[in-house]
Amino acid sequence: MKIPVLETSRIAIPKLGLGTFKMTGAEGQAGVEGALALGYRHLDTAARYENEAEVGAAMAAAGLPREQIFLTSKVWWDSLEPEALRRSLDASLAKLRTSYLDLFLVHWPAPGMDLPGIIKTLGAAREAGLIRAWGVSNFTPSLMRQLEQMGAEPACLQVEYHALLSQKPLLDWCQPRDIALTAYSPLARGILAEQPVLRDIASSHGVSPLQVGLAWLLRQHGVVAIPKASRRESQQANLDAVQLMSRLTVEEIATIDRLPKDQRQVQPDFAPDWNS
Template sequence: MIPLARSSRIAIPKLGLGTWKLAGPEGQAAVESALALGYRHLDTADRYANEAEVGAGLAASGVARGEVFLTSKVWHDKLAPDALRRSLEGSLAKLGTDYLDLFLIHWPAPDMDLAAAVAELERAKSEGLVRRWGVSNFPLGLMRRLEEMGAEPACLQVEYHVLLSQRALLDWCRPRGIALAAYSPLGQGALASQQVLAEIGRRHGASGLQVALAWLLRQEMVVAIPKASRRETQQANLDAVPLAEKLTAEDVAAIDALPKDWRRVNPDFAPDWNS
């Protein structure tokens, strides 16, 4: 059973399936496999160009729509209200659903009218097209801007793993009931070679990657969405859920002591992360 990150703003499964680069028949099969194993949280985006496959996988799985937490996102060049609405409607059509559990602004844009975008998100929420809305890749300064406008995002999705601290954002989000969803929670697989993680894993009969995931899952209001196309990898990620409760204080201290400045995702259109 996957626990929930729960607050007055959101209740979201702490482990989900990230679907970036999962397209075509492989993408649909990955979604079906994850749902068969017990996943109930799927994360996609207009930019991934795989919403049709994600929707087909959900439909073929036999799992009721209401049992699955479904997230999609709007790209940063579609944040004007009309464009945002068209993107949302396109996502709903491709996913074959009447609503999203969570709809995110995928990246901020320097010239965006944030207030207008938020107003459109709130309108979509009031119409039942989205249950909750949030943002992705927003630094602390933009989160403060949202609060200053009276906006209440339910989730912030950012890169977060054992080698990249998000302490400032966590300290901001937690008291407000905002879930922090970690994408690339395994450093896109690169954490497999991290010796500290491997050593901790050996003590628990687990892999270093499972330890890295467990470190995230044990944290209050933190959600992880690792991509996994193979059933074996999906199951290994699921097995990190009970491992989260078995990590010792010494294990956690050793992980906390690792460098925390290794960012994997930093495109040329990224915001100033320190702003």
Template sequence: MIPLVQTPRISIPKLGLGTWKLAGAEGQAAVESALALGYRHLDTADRYGNEEAVGAAMAASGVARDEIFLTSKVWYDNLAPEAIRRSLQGSLRKLCTPYLDLFLVHWPAPDMDLSAVVRTMQAVRDEGLVRRWGVSNFPLGLMRRLEEAGAEPACLQVEYHALLSQQRLLDWCRPRGIALTAYSPLGQGALAEQAVLQEIGRKHGATPLQVALAWLLQQEGVVVIPKAARKQSQQANLDAVALAAKLDTQDVAAIDAMPKDWRRVNPDFGPDWNA
């Protein structure tokens, strides 16, 4: 059973399936596989170009819509109010669903009218098109600006893994009831080569990637959405849920002591992460 992050703002499964690069028939098969294994949290985006495949997989799975937590996102060049609405309607159409459980601003735009973005996100929530809204790739300075604008986002999605600290954002999100979703939680697979994670994995009969996921899963308010196309990888990630309860203070301290400045996702249009 996958536990939930539950706050006054959101209730969301702690483990989900990231779907970046899972498109077409292969993407649909991967999502169907995950749902059959017991995943109930799917993360997609307009920019991924795979919402049709995700929607088809949901329809074919036999899992009731209200049992699935579904996230999608609006790209940074669509943040004018009407553009947000067009993007959302397109996502709903492609996903064959009347609503999203979570709708995120995918990346901030330097010239965005943040107050207008907030008003639009709150309006589509009030209209029932989305249950909750949030942001992705917002540094602390932008989170502060959101609060100053009177916004109450339910979730912040950022790159977060054993080699990249997000402590400043966690310290901001936790007291406000904002879930922090970790994308690229396995460092895009590169964490498998880390000796600290390998050693802890041997101790618990687990892989280093399972250890990396478990370290995140045992943290308060943190959600993880590893991408996995193969059934075996999806199951291995599911098994990390039980491993999270087995990590001891020594294990956690060893992972905490690893370097924490290795960012994998840093596009030219990205924000100033230290802002």
């Protein structure tokens, strides 16, 4: 199955990718290898996931040309000082067995972080060919405004986004600025499966509620989704959601739009004030 690609002036990224959080060890590597065999070409990892070596090994085992895989990794919030950031990037490249990343993200913002220094370091990494594009994750509207005021042009913003959590302020910011928005936890850690509205829509299409929720996301302009899936059955189900995008009716989409949108699943103690 061909996965559609979101193309902007700064990035070309497959609309559906594989999130690899908690996919570690031999089982994690096998999961990534299986996804690549099924046709996934977008892998999302991070230094904090402690699985970059497994992702790199899976890519090597798959034998695909490097340019066929869109690879994202991230730097943790405690390594945002310029020299530490560069060390984190170098370590990620070594573990992933690659000379470059397609996308490198600041995983979480940190209080008092040196944004100008971060931007300069990421820009230098891009000029050196170590990354094709850079972006941020878990940034709030105010932080995105700060980036713009500094003249920075991130290619992507990655945040939690699903049918039970609105990200309208960030979508409204990103879309006119050609910034891709990547949805992590796009299945709301599985709780979409229990939503009666999604179950009713799923029944009419002969699919699962999770596939309905994923298709609702994927059909949106400028939005990419990276559900974590280690089992082949789940990986295939997420792939099949791509075909469902065009089958959802206007009425079904409106019904999903009306679901409560305040059920955030990821809220660590170091998270920023999401309303800022």
